[in-house]
Amino acid sequence: MPYAPKEIEPKWQQRWAEARVAEVDVTAPGEKLYMLNMFPYPSGDLHVGHGRNYILGDALYRYFRMQGRAALNPMGWDAFGLPAENAAIKRGTHPREWTLANISRMKAQFLRWGILYDWSKEIASCEPEYYRWNQWLFLQLYKRGLAYRGMAPVNWCPSDQTVLANEQVVDGRCERCGTEVVQRELEQWFLKITDYADRLDAGLDRLVHWPEKVKLMQRNWIGKSVGVDVDFFVPSLGRPIRIFTTRPDTIYGATFMVLAPEHPDVPALLEGAAGREEIEQWIAAVTNQTALERQEAGKEGRFTGKVAINPFTNEEIPILLGNFVLMQYGTGAIMAVPAHDERDFEFAKALGLPVRVVVKAAGQRTPDASELTGAYTAKDESAVIVNSPLIDGLTPPRAIEKIIGEIERRGIGKGIVRYRLRDWLISRQRYWGTPIPILYCDRCGIVPVPEEQLPVELPLDVPFTGREGNPLAKHEAFVRAKCPRCGGPARRETDTMDTFVDSSWYFCRFVSAHDDEKIFDSDIVNRWLPVDQYIGGIEHAILHLLYARFVTRAFYDMGMVDFEEPFTRLFNQGPITKEGFRDPSDNMAWVPLGEVEMRDGEPVRKGSGVKLVSEVGKMSKSRFNVVPPDELIEKYGADTERVYTLFIAPPEKEAAWSDEGVVGAYRFLVRVWNMGEQIAAAPKAAGAAPSALLRKLHQTIDAVTRRIERFEFNTAISALMELSNALGEALGERAPGLREVYETLLQLLHPFAPHITEEMWSRLGHEEMILLSRWPVADRAMMQEEVVTIVVQVNGKLRGHVEVPHPPEEERVLAAVRQNEKVQQWVAGKEVVRTVYVPGKLVNVVVR
RNA sequence: GCGAAAGUGGCGGAACUGGCAGACGCGCUGGACUUAGGAUCCAGUGGCCUUGCGCCGUGCGGGUUCGAGUCCCGCCUUUCGCACCA
DSSP: OOOOOOOOOHHHHHHHHTTTTTTTTTTSOOOOEEEOOOOOOOOOOOOHHHEEEEEEEEHHHHHHTTTTTTOOOOEOOOSSSSSHHHHHHHOOOOOOHHHHHHHHHHHHHHHHHTTOOOOOHHHHEEEEHHHHHHHHHHHHHHTTTEEEEEEEEEEETTTTTEEEOOGGTTTEETTTTTOOOOEEEEEEEEEGGGGHHHHHHGGGOTTSSOOOHHHHHHHHHHTOEEEEEEEETEEEEEEEEEEEEEEEGGGGGOOEEEOTTTOHHHHHTTTTTTTTTHHHHHHHHHHHOOHHHHHTTTEEEEEEEEEOOOOTTOEEEEEEEEEEOOOTTTTTTEEEEEGHHHHHHHHHHHOOOOOOOOOEEETOOOOOOGGGGOOHHHHHHHHEEEEEETTTTOHHHHHHHHHHHHHHHTEEEEEEEOOOOOEEEEEOOOOOOBBEEEEETTTEEHHHHHHGGOOOOOOOOOOOOSSOOOOGGHHHHHHHOTTTOOOSEEEEEEOOOOHHHHHTTTHHGGGGHHHHHHHHHHHHHHHSSSEEEEEEGGGGHHHHHHHHHHHHHHHHHTTSOEEEEEEEEEEEOOOOOEEEEEOOOOOTEEEGGEEEEEEEEEEETTTOOOOOEEEEEEEOOGGGGGOOOHHHHHOHHHHHHHHHHHHHHHHSSSEEHHHHHHHHHHHHHHHHHHOOOOOOOOOOOOOOOOOOOHHHHHHHHHHHHHHHHHHHHHHHHHHHHHHHHHHHHHHHTTTTSSSHHHHHHHHHHTTSSSSHHHHHHHHHTTOOOGSSOOOOOHHHHSOOOEEEEEEEETTTEEEEOOOOOOOOHHHHHHHHHHOHHHHHHHHHSSSSEEEEEEETTTEEEEOO
């Protein structure tokens, strides 16, 4: 019977489901292992790029199971979010219907891939049973002052009609739709993640099993910088303006001060200033620019006509306004040291401001300010401070220490650690999300919804008319409420929460998925968490992972969990790309290379003459170059997709999908199948397998085991292909003892190709599933060769081989080399300087 | 600009601590079986030539070493991340 994945795959998928093989009793004692794939947004159909993530996790899960470990592998749905609402507006469905339909489609797809999840713990963040705990979490944070309502300049996406978190703005554009984000001054809800900046930064050091890249991105995002606040007295105001600097060692070189145009002291400084009107117009213009425009404009500034006193030189230095100084960072004011800061230098050149050198390279003469073509910014031991009476001759690190001490002694400032990280803005002016459990009472002000009134349910009877703001705000019955404090009329908050709140703690919920008394059971969570192995895309390096780390620490501080880091090991799989072309007239149309012809050097769609646009992109729905897994499974089966996906490249790397490449994986499985048929049909022959094959077998067991542990799935599979090739040869030679070898091959292959291996395992007479069999253990002794072939080099060049019995003892090897004629021929007539022996590998004879 | 990672056949990629470069797979070439092959099987496949126990070959240029894809120094290129953060 030929290999027919279409018949065997559904059969085994059903058997695994019926046997509930993946269900874990979290209250049972024993060693725990919690692995987790990031739960998906149910956007619709899955493509092979998704597949990589989940297939990888499933292979690992099956391997752990076969190792006999009680692995928990749950799955759920990040089910709130904008696309559902947009689909509702576009197609007239309800976001909930759209989302639930997608969930069931995607669940069916997981099943078709043969992926095993513990569905008894399934969660969907759009259900009140889940989001009520979002609301509960919010109230706890509110109680502790970690959730607050504040007026702040926020990022507004005009297309999505909502505010965004800083983390959701990429290059000044909305991460989701690419629209340029504008700044608006709005009153919104924030979570005080900045309170945790220091702990989030310090904690990264302990995450030894996280990719360095992710840690670095988080470190940069948190942006810790150690510096000092210093007051510069301003005579015209009769009080000082405070600046922040990380280089107080250069303070003698501060020849002017620059304020952000939005700085609160600006109006007072402009009192009676010459050209005040022009300056105010300029401020207005700069303020209206996006961050991007502001940067592209180059360095611009205006003189205020006022001065400040440099507290160390006692000189009067001019105060300017500059478009490059950000109000959001530090104090919104800087001391400018043009000689030793690139930006200050540029600004000074543009406006003709004085430059003073106060740092020089150690052992070199001090350059004249006029010689400088750029700023000299060295701040390590290679530099020396000059022209600075108090700290002359010191290296920058020593000078910084001394000058901060002096600033603090004089009471004009203090050392301070600042962070780039800003508070997490969670308000969204959208419908499909968790309602923020807050009431506004005319008499009592902001009143949190009492916990016993949770959940504040999201009403479903809401019309979706399009872009006229949040439909929730128009739902009278929802908005109108009674104040729980005074009983008077109150208005309900109609903003919903950022969906990243949902995903900031969902990993805790899986082990208490159906608890309707509390957010989770601390005992169970403390037993099962942190997650031992977390798998997901690098795109969450900052957003989700940072928020999850923050919320976990908040739980920790509330005494709810006894760990601060939610994910012990993190693995980021790379994206899958596919080469092809895009039809510019129809964004939905991705044209595979096979349907493209070149005409006059331009890609054109075959038969139509439509010019195409080159596109090699990350495979994601929004880029429209998607390989649908359904077709693939229809043609080759899920096992082929699984094997190919894992074989294509190292899993952390970007991988280019190739339709031809899939065939190789398929052929491999066909060969495995045909060998199984042959072995099942043959009578059980007595005798052991050839020793070379047994050696290969045990080497393969060893290699596959090691490689799975190291996420080297591509080479694990290639090792299995080698074993299969060797087994094929032995079969051709009608060698005995091949059944055992084949069965072990099936076990090793199971995590990658579960269906075909279950089928063949059962055909060979096993009653129990291969999934429940025990992972083979390599016999070290069997891995050794009886005869070891040693490579012999003379002066590093290959000059022959010698064979010695195992173990290859040095004396025996060297004796064999001395007797080897070929090698002696190269040594003859020369003096042997040295003999290098690398045990078990080679001998190098050095001659002169 | 700053930071990180990576450069190996026609392609995806192997090579553990320096030790036979190119495993495994795709593609390609030839053959077998075929009415047919885009199925299957077999053989070959880094380059060069004088076809040998040959020479060259892991982005470029140096270095260390008996020996370098691997280590060191200097370039070049690509990808990713950050980007006026004082």
